[in-house]
Amino acid sequence: MKKSYFIRPAFLPVFLLTSIGTLLVGCSAKEEKKASERAVKVTIQQIQNRGQAEELSFSGTIEADNSVQIGFSVPGTVSSVKVDEGQHVGTGQLLAAIDATEYDNALLIAGAGLEQAEDMYARLNGLYQKGSLPAKDFIEIKTKLAQAKANKNLSMKRVADTKLYAPMSGIITVKSIERGAMAAPGAAAFTIIKTDQVYARLTVPESEIGKLTKGQSASVFISTLDQTFTGRIAIINPQADAVSKSYTVKVQLQNPGGRLLPGMIAQTKIATGKSLDAITVPASAVIRDADDITYVFVAGDDQKVTRKRITASGVQGDDVIISDGLKQGDKVVVAGQTRLKDGASVIL
Template identity: 30%
Template sequence: MALSLLLAVSCGEEERQETKKTIKVQVMDVGTDLSNSNHSVLEYSGTISSDATVNASFQVSGTVLQIPVQIGDFVKKNQLLAQIDPSVYTSRYEQQRAQEQLAKENFERINEVYSKGSIAEIRMLEAKSQYEQAKAAANMTYQNVRHTKIYAPMDGYISEQFMEAGDLAQPGQPVVEIMNIKAVKAVIPIPDGEINTLGKGDTATVKIPALANYEISGVVDEISIQANQGSPVYAAYVQLDNSDKTIKPGMACTVTFSNLEHKKGGGQSLIIPSECIAVTEDGKHFVYVVDQDHAERRYVQIGKLYDNGIAIEDGLGQGDKLIVSGYHKLTQSTPVEIVKKAN
């Protein structure tokens, strides 16, 4: 009986000594080491689009006489793009001009008689009104004559041609499409969980495989505020200089953002190695940090997963010494010894 009691006491002492054994660990300073700073790299696949695109169309209907441009042509502002048959509108304008001239002569004759006091004022006012109406009708008809021609609203390239000579054009029906590619944009889809990571003015590097992986820097100048219909994806636009017109709309591209701050509700999140995070049986996430030479279990709220780790939204503070090696041997309050700082 005494021997059994002695063995039990001995085993208990060994167990207590085991629990007090100091564990050697490596740590990293949260939010200060480069590897876990709250700046990261995000990469998206996108497509090049033109900075400005205009569909040129007639404001009046008629049969297309000519389209003196072709797809790929460079056009200057105010250059003729297309023309419809103006004969109907010219004829109407000549008729209106004749009526205007007749109304003008009638008004001048009646006004002269009125100035001599030989006719009532109402007769003069009626003649004046008829002249003004005829003049307005002639001006309106002349605008229709002008609208039988389409001129380029800007410098650019003809990217599409929707009609041919002989087709019947209707008001607002596109005839040709003009693209301005002096500046272009990389259009990239952004998941809803990352849309607040980007902001106007953020810089990006755009790589274009079709141009032998040509790289160019750009700036975010527009971010959609509404997701695509049926999909929680937003669009961001990165402005690129294309003075030499080498980059063409439709080219695939890869857009990389470096040194972005991961934001949530206006604050910042910290990035730590994902392998340092453990999960309890009830699904809570936790890590170990060093607190006065002891391991402290710290429950954390995790965020988005990135290339260099996972975002911690709550539970860690900048400067905390996160245990990144030896943590699998730890329990709450285990004595620890920092052997070296993790790279």
């Protein structure tokens, strides 16, 4: 005989309840496990207002203390060039010369003319003193003598001008002539810059120019040299730019080794001596996205984070000064933030 197996109705509800209960418990455990896996372990720092020394930051460039362009004052063919670009020269050093043959000949002629005029003057002066020469004729010979002297002096100067000397010590930055070329009066042959001391040239907005004074100390960082230099404000131009309404400020820097070169970028910081209440966060907490938006993550009481856009106004040490986006008491994520997104759960 074939046996039949079945569940008695009386036991069916108990069986179903047991199975469903087991299933619910299993699902709940899995959900809790997933939630736990999604939560990110982070470290937070609660924001506090604190006294912050006001420090203004500007980006500028290094410029030479002095720059001059020099050239020949007489025309001629360049016969020699003694220096090259980048070379350091001293005051009075010979830089170049032009062919002086024509000017030497002119000097000889002027010299001969002066001798003739002097001889004539010596003879006629005696006659004039004796009353044998009219005053008009004597004045004429005196005039010719003076002209002859002037001609010789001019010829001597032109001979001297065939050589070009450095008017100051410095560095040759531009050489515009070559041997065999024609030199023209007034045309620049060389540019010399003086770099024993240099300036960091800054552009300061109207809102901050009133915080600066002549003689104020400044810290200038040159990234090219990875070095910070200390200087003082030497010049504050009182005339604002007509378009930008900004002012030019120059910080003087000593440069005995000549390492500071014109054109280098100068990141300059100037302490105003005032203290401000400021919100700061560690630089490591700040994130910048592909759209160049700067933000941090702030943890809430529900252990979820909110992405908050911030505006940074400066840097001090390892901290970023925040001018907008955060308030006192905010809990900023300072470690683990790179694995977060807006609304993510965290473990504090």
